[in-house]
Amino acid sequence: MSRFAEVLGRLAATIEARKGADASTSYTAQLLAEPARAAKKLGEEAVETVIAAAQGDKAGVASESADLIYHWLVALAACGVSLDEVAAKLEAREGTSGLAEKAARKT
Template sequence: MSRLAEILTRLSAVIESRKGGDATASYTARLLADPALAAKKLGEEAVETVIAAVQSDRDALASESADLLYHWLVVMAAAGVSLDEVAARLEAREGVSGHDEKAGRKG
């Protein structure tokens, strides 16, 4: 398992442990209790990540990417979507061109 995968797995477990926690004492518990706020924060972090990338700021890109991944994990936990579900979707797309995969989506 890669270092990032290990860290994401550990962080995901910590986030899960915060479900139902005191929202006044835990930022993660606060986000989990308010999925709309969690999604908004995810969007903010995505924009900040894009800005860092456009500015070619490696340090900011690494930092903002960490924030983005944390907020993504919180949104996923709030929605009850597991990392295994995401992994299954990615595995299903392996070896399929991006154009073909997108064309095959419903909706």
């Protein structure tokens, strides 16, 4: 397993453990309690990642990507979507051209 996959798994488990935690002591619990806020933060981090990438800021892309992935995992958890559900969608697209996959979604 890659280092990234290991870290992602640990982070997802930590986020899951924060469900129902005291929101006054946990930022993650705050976001989990407010799915709309979690979604907004995900969008903000996506924009910050795009800006860093457009500027060619390698360190910024790495840092903002970490923020983006954290907030993506929180948004998934807040919406009740598992990583296995995301993996199933990715697996269903394997071996399909990106252009063909996008065209198929329009129908």
